[in-house]
Amino acid sequence: MVGNPTKVQAVYDKIAHQHAQYREAKKAAVRRAAKATWKHMSADTAFIVSVVAFVIAIVYTVVTIFTH
Numbered sequence: 001m002v003g004n005p006t007k008v009q010a011v012y013d014k015i016a017h018q019h020a021q022y023r024e025a026k027k028a029a030v031r032r033a034a035k036a037t038w039k040h041m042s043a044d045t046a047f048i049v050s051v052v053a054f055v056i057a058i059v060y061t062v063v064t065i066f067t068h
Contacts, residue, residue, distance in 0.1 A: 040047070
């Protein structure tokens with residue numbers, strides 16, 4: 001039995017819309033948590049974390065370039 005294509009498309013669209021909302025909510029929650037964490041850090045700790053993140057990004061980029 002084949003379903004009505006418009007109904008199938010409507011269900012698909014609804015699921016896709018809900019998934020997009022979920023992704024946006026998850027991104028917003030991560031952003032809020034990161035901001036809250038960053039605010040409570042001291043300036044020295046924040047600097048160290050940013051330097052470590054920068055070094056990790058560079059290492060990842062170099063490894064990606066050489067392995068692909």
